[in-house]
Amino acid sequence: MNTTEQKTIALAGQPNTGKSTIFNRLTGSNQHTGNWPGKTVEKKEGTFEYKDQAYQMVDLPGTYSLTANSAEEIITRDYIIKENPDILVVVVDASQLERTLYLAAGISMLRVKTIVALNMVDVAEKEGRQFSPEIMGKQMGVEVIPMVASRNKGISELLEAIRESVETTNINEKSAQQEFExxxxxxxxxxxxxxxxxxxxxxxxxxxxxxxxxxxxxxxxxxxxxxxxxxxxxxxxxxxxxQSLLVASSKYEWIQKIVSASEIGTPNKKTLLAKRHKFDRVATHPVWGIFVAFGVLLLAIVVAVSFGSLGMPFLHGVSLASDGARTLLESGPEWLSSMFADGIIVGVGLAFALSFFLIGVFIVVGFLEDVGYLPRLAYVFDMFMQRLGLHGKSFMPFLMGAGCNIIGVLSTRVVDSWRQRLVTVLLIPIIPCYAVWAIVSFIGTIFFGVKTTLVVVALLMTAVIHLVITSFLLRRFIVKGKSTGLIMELPPYHKPNLKAIWTYTWINLKSYLKRGFSVIALTSLIVWFFAYFPDGNIETSFLASTGKLLNPIGSLMGCDWRLMVALIVAVAAKESALSTIAIVYGIGQGLSSVTGLAAVAPDGGVNHAVLATTLIQNISPESALAFLFALTFSVPCSATIAALYMETKSLKWTAGAAAYYTFASLVAGIIAYHMALLIF
Amino acid sequence: MLPLSSLKAWEVGVVVDINGEPGFMSRISATGFIPNTEVTMVRNWKWGPLIVFVRDTKMALGRSEAEKIMVRKNVK
Known part of the structure; x- marks a missing residue:
């Protein structure tokens, strides 16, 4: 261990310059994420040691410039000005040098020791562009390190430059200076x-x-x-x-001087563009582009689900462990064995099974992000998403969310503006997931037969209306800010870098294990607690009395306490709603299906034929419809809530969203019930 | 002088002026659109966003954003 003081390095750069690759290379897995104080912008920090010196590295948000346009830009400049990092590393992309140097020009007016990381020199070289880092450095007044971060080239040179810079006391030697004329x-x-x-x-x-x-x-x-x-x-x-145009022009004049002085040979812009446009001819075509997009997304979902199914054998283990615990604790008090068998083991098992699923999602999202396809996807769907007041980039999370809300929420990482991302995250719970459709088709067929299709159409239409209203409310009153039109870079495609994708996956998985896992496991335990106590019988449990307490609301939508209990339990996992109904109508198979095992056992452990007859005898079609509406738009399941918390890192947002969707669900149920009374 | 949005695919123009509120101006100039910059239209259908090659970057722009950028056709 060393005793010297830890030095702080700030890492800045425009989006798509490979900034996070450099951050991951240097800090490895020694990093943690949080939010910038008072902001919903993610803050990544990490530590590493080099030659007996400890460093703390802060990954500043990716920004194009340093004006007060967005939270990201204000954070970046405030950090540099107020926190005085020892060194600032600015990442620029050699294949898009002029534009990516713009941030460096903005930084050159701040007095901070600067090192420029000239990344992706391989891509530039392939396109016939070469630069002399020495001349570039001399022009800017700082050291320029050529790098291919994705292949680990230039990392040790960067470390050496950092060490040298730390030892220099004269700040003038090491800070960039833009000159004006x-x-x-x-x-x-x-x-x-x-x-x-x-x-x-x-x-x-x-x-x-x-x-x-x-x-x-x-x-x-x-x-x-x-x-x-x-x-x-x-x-x-x-x-x-x-005068902003004038200032911008002066910055670009400075940049052009640097570029033309340090460029070796002259590139042919025409062939450069032609090379870059090859795949985009199809990928950004207004018709073919949509086919490509759906193809890619379908493949993405298949891969994600295949990884998820790797966790399936593990689920059989959960049932076995649950039975084992019951046998083992037979001699003890009944509540104890039930707590382990129906609560803890099932909850932890569910949370574990989910992590396989998530690995698949992270790999897919990491891959699409790494190769640079996502901006094309955003481009193709931008017109459609603009109608919702969103950016094209929000399309992928929405589509993934239709498979599973958790995937949807987690894949909002592809949305790079934080305001857009927050709105997208908060909107995802409106999108009905596959579990909801399974219940809708089951209950729908029992009550409405072929007309279930109409129910599905009505639900979809409601979802769209719900999206439009909620999106409007969010943007108008909650996540305020200027809504800017589309100005988005389409970076060159890159070869996928397996190590980068793996780091991305691992870091996100760690974040899940830290924040999501416990929420899911705890929810199961809490549901178990209320379903078991006071006397081990769900019909007289706290859960049942809560359901009965909700009778006044329930009666507005024609749902008795049993259906209300099912709605509450759907929080553990939407699939649980069905098995809960079975139990409260006296045909279920034990508490474990309430606490979450239903989500993992394919048939939910329920005899469907018996359940169908019981339901028809006990529930009116109007109530069934109201129930389906309330369930479809109910509070997201605990795993999605956990994901919301992971993404927003804010209890306030998470709780607010949960409360809003509870309310919205009841409204949807009540409206559906009264409409049904009129129609049926 | 005509708006950028009226350039056809593969036509080349030079930025003359940019209009809009300060936030838009600083965002668009940061991405390389400033007077005297050469731009190449890459994709422009009758509807939806367009793609423009500016400096060394391909940028997707909303149609209404592109209407605020005035260019003159570069006849060489």
């Missing part, structure tokens, strides 16, 4: 002379002047306060917020 320079000097002495720390005069010229909202507000109204009025004559 002409009009911009004159205006900057003008502004600087007016704000001299009024810029509050930790901001620097030079930087503040530039931001004022750009018309940056946050800095304008800060300066307005510190200058007072008279001086601000004077300054407003120069700063009118319309």
């Amino acid at each position: 002409g009009d911009v320079l004159a205006q900057l000097n003008d502004i600087k002379s007016q704000i001299k002495g009024f810029v509050p720390s930790p901001y620097r005069e030079e930087w503040a002047a530039l931001k004022l010229l750009e018309g940056d909202e946050e800095i304008c507000q800060i300066m307005q306060e510190s200058l007072g109204s008279d001086r601000w009025l004077e300054l407003s004559k120069i700063v009118n917020g319309n």
Whole structure:
């Protein structure tokens, strides 16, 4: 162990530059995720050691620039300005050098020791572009490290540069400096002379002047306060917020100088574009693109489910373990054996089985992300998603969510803007999953025969209306913010990198084990507790009395306490609803099917023919319809709630969503019941 | 001068001006659209978003976003 102080490295870069690959290479599995304070933006941190020096690495959100446009951009610049990292590593993509250097230009005005990681030099070379890192470095005033992070090239050079930089005390030697000329320079000097002495720390005069010229909202507000109204009025004559194009142009002039000085040979742009457009000819075609998209997504679901089925043999083990525990604890108190056999073992087993499923999802999502197909998918479905007020990137999570809400919520990671992502995450529970369709088709056929198709159509239409309303409410009142149109980069395709995909899978799996696992296992235990106590009989249990307590609400939608209990238990897993109905009508097979085993046993452990007869005798078609509506739009199952928590990392959002969907479900049930009374 | 959205596929233009609110301006200029930049239209159907090659990047733009970017056709 060393005794020297830990150094902090911040990692910045535009999206798709391979920033996270570098982060994963350096920190390995020594990383943890959380949220930035007060924000729903993910914060990734990791640690590593190099030559007896401990480093802490902070992965800043991927951003295109450093203006106050989005939470990501504000986080990035605030971190650099206020937290003073020892070193800043800026990742740029050699195959898209001009654009990715734009962030570096923005950073060059902040006084911080900087190293530029020139990533993906292999892709650039294949396209006939080569750069001299020495000349580039000299032009920018920093060290430039050529890298192919996905193949581990340049990592040790980067580490060495970091070590050297830590030892340097003169910050001027190591920080990038953009120089301004002409009009911009004159205006900057003008502004600087007016704000001299009024810029509050930790901001620097030079930087503040530039931001004022750009018309940056946050800095304008800060300066307005510190200058007072008279001086601000004077300054407003120069700063009118319309100079952002001028500043951007000056940054690109600087970039162009760097690029043309360091470029070896001249590339042919025409052939470059032709090369890049090969697969996109089909993938972004308005007709063929949709076929390609559905093909890819179908394949993705098949692969994910195949991985999930690897966990199936394990489920037989769960039943065996459950029986074993019962036998083993026979001599003890009955509640104890039931707690283990019906509660703990089933819950933990369910949570475990799910992890196989998740590995499949993470691999698929990681692969699609790694090769660069996802932006094409987003492009093809953008028009459709815009109608919901969403971005094309939200399409994939929605489609995956129709298989299983958990997959849907977890695959929202492909949505890169946090506001869009939060809205998408919160909307997924509206999409009916396969378990819901299974119950709908079972109960529907019993009561409505062939007309079940109509029920399905009505449910789908309700889902769309629900989506539109909820999306509107969310964007209008909850997740506020400017809704920007589509401005999305289509990065070049990359060869899949197995190690990167595996790291992605492993990190996400760890996050599930940490946050999701316990929620699922605990829910089963809680449901067991309420279904068992006080006297070991579900019909007189707390669960039943809660169901009876809900009678006033239940009667509004024609559902008696038994159906209400089924709705409550659906929280453990939607599949449990069916087996719970069976139990409360006295034909079930024991508590374990209530707490979650139904989700894993294919037939739910229920004799369907007997159940059908019992249901017809006891429930009216109107009530059955109301029940189906309430169930379809009910609170997401515990695993989805766990996923919501994993993604938002906020109890507030998770609880809020759960409460909202409970309410929405009851409303759907009540409306369906009264409509049915009118129609039937 | 005409809006970017009226370029046909594989036509080349040069950005002359960009209109819009400050947020849009700074986002679009960060991605490389600034005056005097050469752009190549890659995909432009009558409806939906379009694809433009700008600097060294392929960008997908919403139709209404592309309407705010004024270009002149580059006749070589």
